[in-house]
Amino acid sequence: MKLPALFWAFFRVGIFGFGGGPSMIPLVHAEVVKRHEWLTDEEFADILAIGNTLPGPIATKMPGYIGYRVGGIAGCIIAVLAVCGPMIVAMIAMLGVFSRYRDVAWINGMSQAVIPVVMVMMGQLTWDFMEKSKASLGWLVAIAIALVAGGLIYWLGVHPGIIIGAILVAALVAPKRTPKAQTKRESA
Template identity: 75%
Template sequence: MSASQRRLFWAFLRIGLFGFGGGPSMIPLIRAEVVSRHGWLDDDEFADILAIANTLPGPIATKMPGYIGYRVGGIAGCLTAVIAVIGPTIVAMIALLGLFSRYRDVTWIQGMGQGVVPVVMVMMAQLTWDFWQKSRLTLGWLVSLALATCAGGLIYWLGVHPGWIIGAVLITALLRPTPRAVKGVAR
């Protein structure tokens, strides 16, 4: 296994081990590993991959590692990242479900799952704040607030799936004509 494959494996193994709560709780951990720690992506690339991954079917916990692994190490990197991120879950699920089914009526076992919820909430709030800052700096606070309000209204009040909204924004951005530079005017 090459050095880049080992780094991919350990990065996504950490995500798989500490991403308690499912795919959405892994997103801040993936960002911490691939943007902050290893520099495989910058914030813009990460946001683009997250947006596209949200529009595709299937669990985000395997889509993002698969793509990032492929980008860093080709097909072997894709397999390495996906196996590393799902391995701990498979082992833990087999072991813990056996224990849980045996001791499910014990009070402190029931409290363990509930105790993790506030930690995941804080992680998601941090990710939301990071994306707000990026959006505010790129689009301005007024446009960012308007887009967030529209998206929130469509999702929560009208029940529109987030994938449709992200897809519409991506298509709009692709179809939007780019402004032409005027001769002699620097942009």
């Protein structure tokens, strides 16, 4: 019975995901981590990181993988169709309305008003990830990684996928550190 739940979860994401793929990420997180508990926060962060390194829109990569993980091939197809269906219908309808009424001031203002809402949603997701980074790496390392990544992306023009890939390789190569509190408990 997970397939109907999978459909409705991603249908809600498709309906309310104004602003494209990045604005859908907090909605996907709310559905798959908080509401249905199909993934943990760490698994979601891993899927998001890997999804950002691959070509194509994140709005279809994440539902495809999560759908496959929850319901196999049928789950993958259902999740992608559920998230894309509302977007296709809404895009056709909205383009028709915008082309007819594009010069009306309140229509133009309405489309601009969505931008701050998406910004707040992305800020909240960023804060949540910083909290998780702090818990696993500590504030100094988390902030250092964020600053270096931001500098490479914004000032040097390095593609985010390259940075994420480099961090994944570094995590695979570097030995796993055990937190001090856990080491003390295990030795006692």
